[in-house]
Amino acid sequence: MQKNIYLDYAATTPVDKEVLREMLPYFGEKFGNAMSIHSFGQEALQAVDEARGKIATFFNATPSEIIFTSGATESNNITIKGVLKSYYSKPKNAKIKPHIITSAIEHHCILDSCKAVEQEKLAEISYIKPGKDGVVKISDINNAIKTNTILISVMYVNNEIGTVQPIEKIGKLVKKINAQKKETDFKILFHTDATQAINYCDCDTKKIGVDLLSMSAHKIYGPKGVGILYVKKGTAIKKIQDGGDQEYKMRAGTHNVPGIVGAGKAIELVQKNGQKDAKKIQFLRDYLIEKVLREIPHTMLNGSKIKRSPNNANFTFRDVEGEGLLLSLDMEGVAGSTGSACSSGALSPSHVLMAIGLKAEQAHGSLRLTLGKYTTKQEINTAVQKLKTVVVRLRKISGSVLEDYYSNK
Amino acid sequence: MQYSKKVLEHFTRPHNQGALKNASGVGMVGNPVCGDLMKIYIKVKKDKKKGDIISDIKFETLGCASAIATSSMVTDLAKGKTVEDAMKITRNDVADALDGLPPIKMHCSNLADEALHEAIKDYRNSLIKN
Numbered sequence: 001m002q003k004n005i006y007l008d009y010a011a012t013t014p015v016d017k018e019v020l021r022e023m024l025p026y027f028g029e030k031f032g033n034a035m036s037i038h039s040f041g042q043e044a045l046q047a048v049d050e051a052r053g054k055i056a057t058f059f060n061a062t063p064s065e066i067i068f069t070s071g072a073t074e075s076n077n078i079t080i081k082g083v084l085k086s087y088y089s090k091p092k093n094a095k096i097k098p099h100i101i102t103s104a105i106e107h108h109c110i111l112d113s114c115k116a117v118e119q120e121k122l123a124e125i126s127y128i129k130p131g132k133d134g135v136v137k138i139s140d141i142n143n144a145i146k147t148n149t150i151l152i153s154v155m156y157v158n159n160e161i162g163t164v165q166p167i168e169k170i171g172k173l174v175k176k177i178n179a180q181k182k183e184t185d186f187k188i189l190f191h192t193d194a195t196q197a198i199n200y201c202d203c204d205t206k207k208i209g210v211d212l213l214s215m216s217a218h219k220i221y222g223p224k225g226v227g228i229l230y231v232k233k234g235t236a237i238k239k240i241q242d243g244g245d246q247e248y249k250m251r252a253g254t255h256n257v258p259g260i261v262g263a264g265k266a267i268e269l270v271q272k273n274g275q276k277d278a279k280k281i282q283f284l285r286d287y288l289i290e291k292v293l294r295e296i297p298h299t300m301l302n303g304s305k306i307k308r309s310p311n312n313a314n315f316t317f318r319d320v321e322g323e324g325l326l327l328s329l330d331m332e333g334v335a336g337s338t339g340s341a342c343s344s345g346a347l348s349p350s351h352v353l354m355a356i357g358l359k360a361e362q363a364h365g366s367l368r369l370t371l372g373k374y375t376t377k378q379e380i381n382t383a384v385q386k387l388k389t390v391v392v393r394l395r396k397i398s399g400s401v402l403e404d405y406y407s408n409k
Numbered sequence: 410m411q412y413s414k415k416v417l418e419h420f421t422r423p424h425n426q427g428a429l430k431n432a433s434g435v436g437m438v439g440n441p442v443c444g445d446l447m448k449i450y451i452k453v454k455k456d457k458k459k460g461d462i463i464s465d466i467k468f469e470t471l472g473c474a475s476a477i478a479t480s481s482m483v484t485d486l487a488k489g490k491t492v493e494d495a496m497k498i499t500r501n502d503v504a505d506a507l508d509g510l511p512p513i514k515m516h517c518s519n520l521a522d523e524a525l526h527e528a529i530k531d532y533r534n535s536l537i538k539n
């Protein structure tokens with residue numbers, strides 16, 4: 001039997017063997033609680049501190065600016081809700097409803113957090129639509145800024161179409177606007193969800209100018225259930241979960257020591273090999289896109305071709321629906337992902353694909369293939385060959401229904 | 410979400426798939442927004458004893474696995490039946506014949522019975538017109 005081909009690295013990645021090796025002792029012999037005073041605790045604390053140090057280096061931050069969480073979802077929730085909590089902790093603010101700017105193509109954990117605080121009437125939110133290329137325009141961000149804007153949250157790399165957002169430029173804009181403000185004015189905080197960017201983009205927090213940054217370890221060959229929130233020193237944010245005094249009192253709960261050790265090692269490996277891996281991945285990804293567009297007719301690439309993360313390809317095949325496509329590919333041993341509603345149980349297709357102007361049926365007919373450091377050219381060749389057969393089969397079944405539907409209208 | 414073996418069989422090797430030339434009736438349901446479009450073609454033969462019989466039936470479907478499987482199954486269920494009996498086929502009959510559908514698929518992609526009924530109505534309308 002041939003091994004299955006995994007082209008869904010944006011969903012999650014396997015834990016790197018080196019990462020796993022570093023984690024293992026912290027499940028068994030070094031099992032201490034990092035908050036305990038005794039030697040068991042000290043041993044665990046030392047491991048947490050070491051990981052924190054590696055991560056701080058990667059982000060050009062100080063260790064006390066690194067907060068461990070359970071994942072990007074939690075980091076993003078803390079960002080939206082914790083910034084508002086800090087805002088309302090000042091009695092003088094109670095009468096002015098604050099304003100948050102985000103993009104229409106964020107991950108659901110940002111969008112739903114925003115919708116939640118909007119519903120609770122704690123904030124008004126602007127959802128900035130990207131251009132057709134899937135990239136948010138800096139001028140649209142600039143135009144949305146108001147005197148009561150307290151937070152801008154824009155993702156670094158989109159998880160569906162891989163488009164890279166102008167984070168450094170937004171950082172500069174925020175810096176410029178804040179510099180013009182008076183002491184008593186509301187300062188704008190800048191957050192980025194960098195979950196899909198760590199492997200491929202410059203994450204020097206000083207350079208990109210962010211106050212807050214989120215990520216998950218399982219997207220970078222680390223373990224699931226561990227995340228990081230970078231919080232720049234002095235940022236106006238409060239914890240949203242009550243309990244112990246862990247993480248500089250920003251995030252209560254016993255440290256996930258093996259997970260944190262794994263996150264530290266995973267980041268260290270990205271720092272060491274990231275650029276080399278990215279080059280190889282981009283080469284294979286470009287090969288994949290070129291091959292698919294050339295060999296499968298009536299196919300388009302969704303999202304900018306150039307402002308794009310090196311590992312992402314997202315196609316739409318005319319007269320094909322994504323769930324059936326995924327299922328058929330899976331039967332052939334190829335794992336991908338789709339923006340079709342039918343695969344997730346949602347009622348409408350991907351909000352990202354709709355935001356870049358696709359028709360519903362184009363969003364339903366999308367396929368995301370994301371590569372990783374273990375992807376080979378052989379795998380790409382096989383996957384494209386399988387994809388071709390499956391698309392032909394499904395197109396035969398759909399015949400001319402779509403065309404008929406529009407000509408009958 | 411788990412599909413039954415039957416659904417997967419009909420999805421991978423659908424029965425009666427394609428278009429019918431000179432169909433007696435055609436029915437199309439669904440819309441691109443929810444992702445499923447189905448078209449059913451029927452050929453009706455007059456039988457002295459039994460009445461109007463669906464002698465041939467084919468489908469074209471753009472949609473998820475369960476949309477394709479339900480289309481395939483409804484053609485199996487309707488073939489050889491009188492149009493009266495075929496009108497009585499319900500979405501539950503289709504789902505049951507497939508050993509069930511995942512709950513969220515019961516409504517959105519279980520439209521094949523409607524497509525069949527539309528095809529029969531189309532056939533009946535054409536009789537009136539002629």
Ligand SMILES: Cc1ncc(COP(=O)(O)O)c(C=O)c1O
Pocket residue numbers: 010011070071072073074107109155157158159193195196216218225227
């Ligand atoms: C951009 C982005 N943000 C947030 C998340 C959520 O990560 P997690 O499920 O690990 O909390 C993901 C993962 O799917 C993501 O791609």
